[in-house]
Amino acid sequence: MRSGQPKYKTSEEVDFVVIGSGAAGGILAKELSTNGFRVVVLEQGPYLTESDFTHDEIKVLQEDLLTNHPKLQPNTFRKTPNEKAKHQRVLAYGRCVGGTSVHFTANFWRFHEIDFVERNRIGAIPGTGFADWPITYADLEPYYTKVEWEIGVSGLAGASPFDPPRSKPYPMPPLPVKSSGVIFERAARKLGWHPFPTPMAILSQPRPGRGACANCGFCLAFGCEVGAKSSSLAAAIRVAERTGRCEIRPNSYVHRIETDASGRAVGAVYFDEQRITHLQKAKAVIVCANGAETPRLLLLSANKQFPEGLANSSGLVGKYLMLNSYASALGLFEHPLNDYKGYAASRVLHDFYELDPQKVGFYGGGGLDARFDFTPITFAMGGYPLSGAPGGLPPNTPRWGKAFKDAISYNFTRTMRIGCHGTSLPLEANSFSLDPELKDAWGLPALRMTYKNHPDDLKLEAWQVGRALELLDAAGAVKTWHDPIEEDNFAFHLLGTCRMGNDPKTSVINPDHRAHDVKNLFLCDGSSLVTSGRGQPTMTIEALAFRAADRITALAKRGEV
Amino acid sequence: MNNSLSRRRFLSHGISGLSSAWITAHWPAVLSAADHAHRAAQSVTPPKFEFFSSEQAAEVDAIAARIIPADGTPGAREAGVVYFIDRALTTFASDDQKTYKEGLPELQARLRELFPAVERFSAATPEQQDEVLRSLDDHAPVPARPFRPRPAAQSFFETLRQHTIAGFLIDPDAGGNRDGAGWKVIGREREHMFQPPFGYYDKDYPGWQPLPKDADKK
Numbered sequence: 001m002r003s004g005q006p007k008y009k010t011s012e013e014v015d016f017v018v019i020g021s022g023a024a025g026g027i028l029a030k031e032l033s034t035n036g037f038r039v040v041v042l043e044q045g046p047y048l049t050e051s052d053f054t055h056d057e058i059k060v061l062q063e064d065l066l067t068n069h070p071k072l073q074p075n076t077f078r079k080t081p082n083e084k085a086k087h088q089r090v091l092a093y094g095r096c097v098g099g100t101s102v103h104f105t106a107n108f109w110r111f112h113e114i115d116f117v118e119r120n121r122i123g124a125i126p127g128t129g130f131a132d133w134p135i136t137y138a139d140l141e142p143y144y145t146k147v148e149w150e151i152g153v154s155g156l157a158g159a160s161p162f163d164p165p166r167s168k169p170y171p172m173p174p175l176p177v178k179s180s181g182v183i184f185e186r187a188a189r190k191l192g193w194h195p196f197p198t199p200m201a202i203l204s205q206p207r208p209g210r211g212a213c214a215n216c217g218f219c220l221a222f223g224c225e226v227g228a229k230s231s232s233l234a235a236a237i238r239v240a241e242r243t244g245r246c247e248i249r250p251n252s253y254v255h256r257i258e259t260d261a262s263g264r265a266v267g268a269v270y271f272d273e274q275r276i277t278h279l280q281k282a283k284a285v286i287v288c289a290n291g292a293e294t295p296r297l298l299l300l301s302a303n304k305q306f307p308e309g310l311a312n313s314s315g316l317v318g319k320y321l322m323l324n325s326y327a328s329a330l331g332l333f334e335h336p337l338n339d340y341k342g343y344a345a346s347r348v349l350h351d352f353y354e355l356d357p358q359k360v361g362f363y364g365g366g367g368l369d370a371r372f373d374f375t376p377i378t379f380a381m382g383g384y385p386l387s388g389a390p391g392g393l394p395p396n397t398p399r400w401g402k403a404f405k406d407a408i409s410y411n412f413t414r415t416m417r418i419g420c421h422g423t424s425l426p427l428e429a430n431s432f433s434l435d436p437e438l439k440d441a442w443g444l445p446a447l448r449m450t451y452k453n454h455p456d457d458l459k460l461e462a463w464q465v466g467r468a469l470e471l472l473d474a475a476g477a478v479k480t481w482h483d484p485i486e487e488d489n490f491a492f493h494l495l496g497t498c499r500m501g502n503d504p505k506t507s508v509i510n511p512d513h514r515a516h517d518v519k520n521l522f523l524c525d526g527s528s529l530v531t532s533g534r535g536q537p538t539m540t541i542e543a544l545a546f547r548a549a550d551r552i553t554a555l556a557k558r559g560e561v
Numbered sequence: 562m563n564n565s566l567s568r569r570r571f572l573s574h575g576i577s578g579l580s581s582a583w584i585t586a587h588w589p590a591v592l593s594a595a596d597h598a599h600r601a602a603q604s605v606t607p608p609k610f611e612f613f614s615s616e617q618a619a620e621v622d623a624i625a626a627r628i629i630p631a632d633g634t635p636g637a638r639e640a641g642v643v644y645f646i647d648r649a650l651t652t653f654a655s656d657d658q659k660t661y662k663e664g665l666p667e668l669q670a671r672l673r674e675l676f677p678a679v680e681r682f683s684a685a686t687p688e689q690q691d692e693v694l695r696s697l698d699d700h701a702p703v704p705a706r707p708f709r710p711r712p713a714a715q716s717f718f719e720t721l722r723q724h725t726i727a728g729f730l731i732d733p734d735a736g737g738n739r740d741g742a743g744w745k746v747i748g749r750e751r752e753h754m755f756q757p758p759f760g761y762y763d764k765d766y767p768g769w770q771p772l773p774k775d776a777d778k779k
Contacts, residue, residue: 377731
């Protein structure tokens with residue numbers, strides 16, 4: 001499967017070096033190598049494949065088989081810029097070939113038209129960086145369709161009255177409904193809402209070299225051992241390799257983008273597995289390292305010419321971090337759902353995608369979905385990373401002894417969750433930056449997160465949890481409860497930290513994903529987003545990557561890179 | 562064991578609930594899962610204590626047996642959780658060795674304090690054991706939201722509680738949960754893949770029916 005890969009010398013100037021092999025990097029590698037370019041992909045994590053994936057919750061959730069490692073890569077956290085940040089893990093992202101797309105839930109909603117033009121629609125929100133995109137839904141629509149057909153997305157076109165326009169149906173039908181989905185669908189319709197089959201980047205029908213979903217139940221946080229989850233690994237990297245022009249170089253930790261006297265990028269400096277430093281030369285550099293590591297890399301690349309960090313004349317690199325608001329309500333039912341079988345979320349509704357701020361008293365909107373995203377261990381003691389939290393059990397359930405055993409015995413098959421996914425507002429103070437003291441295992445400044453939710457994000461969480469409880473009651477749940485509504489201090493969705501825009505003073509990249517300040521440097525991943533969408537960003541990140549590949553290809557062919 | 566034999570065994574045991582039409586449609590996935598099950602079965606290590614002395618193991622086993630007791634269905638003891646914890650302390654949980662080294666004497670001291678006549682925790686009655694454990698369970702505040710970092714330090718009892726639950730409920734192919742005892746208790750079937758219908762509420766689902774009024778948007 002890795003045969004046919006070229007092996008480029010670091011001194012050989014390839015056309016593109018792509019940093020990161022996740023949702024965006026995998027697609028850029030596939031598209032650019034297919035378009036005839038020579039590409040090196042530098043991935044900090046190992047090259048794992050389906051045979052390395054496992055249902056071992058300890059290896060995956062406790063030892064970070066697929067994710068960033070808190071000991072090698074420590075983080076710090078603070079709520080506001082005035083505080084000194086404390087050592088604490090702040091995020092989880094995929095650290096292997098395929099990146100976070102290897103272990104994600106694979107919810108694949110498109111953004112709607114409103115997500116690109118909402119600032120214009122409802123006006124400024126004081127104290128925030130709420131802004132519109134320089135591109136519209138119509139610009140991105142062909143690429144959403146491309147994502148669905150090329151990487152494989154299951155769904156049912158026309159099933160939601162709130163769906164934005166589409167040029168083609170889904171390439172394959174939705175995955176089978178789960179008991180949680182049936183409960184959700186019946187109750188939501190009773191309430192006059194519009195549930196529909198969740199679009200998922202998981203195959204409902206086999207494709208060459210990839211199996212259809214086998215409903216093993218170890219989906220969220222795990223790698224798919226049958227290739228059904230449409231990760232970059234399963235759906236893009238291998239296509240790139242087959243071109244014979246793309247080298248995937250794992251265990252390559254990029255820590256500086258080198259520039260020359262004219263201010264152009266000349267390549268990427270990285271540590272290999274033995275911590276030996278190399279410079280991979282390239283005509284252009286594309287950073288797809290995620291919304292935390294992309295800004296960190298730009299800040300680490302500061303030099304005399306770019307003292308505040310590369311591509312940072314706006315001062316906005318790392319800022320306007322958005323995590324997506326998230327809360328959930330849970331319900332216990334009379335009969336077994338056995339929702340541990342299969343993928344996470346089989347029904348969703350978008351009736352609350354655009355809430356009227358005048359009516360609800362806050363900005364925001366989102367989607368609710370019916371899900372079961374627990375493993376046996378995380379159900380009994382919660383959380384990822386494993387934390388000892390209540391997991392899927394109601395609050396105040398005894399934590400050990402016969403009563404605890406009775407609770408896990410009865411509830412595991414009878415519980416479902418309603419995930420409440422939504423907007424978060426961009427605040428300049430919310431950011432990823434370099435910690436001034438703490439270093440990682442390679443001696444580089446650790447990632448520091450500063451984050452305090454905008455009050456509207458928390459109001460939205462509370463409001464959506466209210467709807468979720470209403471739904472569970474309408475469904476006849478025996479018992480319902482919900483997560484506490486609290487400020488965030490842990491990040492999965494890493495959005496907005498190198499935002500796209502036309503004005504170099506208020507954005508980091510232009511609509512072609514080119515850094516305003518460095519002609520042959522492109523950034524494409526969650527950091528590019530201007531608004532957070534309603535909770536499921538990967539589909540949009542991949543559509544942006546397909547679009548960026550077209551734009552960059554055109555520029556390169558015109559000799560404008 | 563050769564690979565075709567293991568595949569045959571997997572196909573006879575691992576997917577017993579699945580229809581032949583479904584298996585045909587999912588054949589590449591079935592083969593891949595068969596390979597997986599085969600490798601997992603080979604990677605299980607035989608039980609042998611590496612960290613605990615046999616006396617310590619007996620104490621830990623007795624505590625685990627109160628955290629998840631046997632009561633008509635198997636508990637932590639029957640699922641061999643003490644072997645899982647022993648292995649954990651030399652692998653992923655090696656940072657917790659100190660917690661156990663200091664915690665076991667603490668447990669002994671507490672036992673002496675509460676029940677001076679009892680020699681060892683494992684020799685106490687279940688009621689006495691529960692009283693000792695209740696006195697050690699400090700109900701350390703734990704994060705309630707699904708995604709929160711784990712507290713840096715936690716008590717011996719909380720550490721052991723978490724290890725016991727993990728050892729009881731982990732995938733049996735991953736070196737704990739002996740004979741899938743924990744999964745039987747919570748009603749999780751052992752199969753490596755599943756076919757719908759999955760549960761009570763989807764078994765009579767008639768298929769997706771669009772709402773007539775879905776034509777008018779909002």
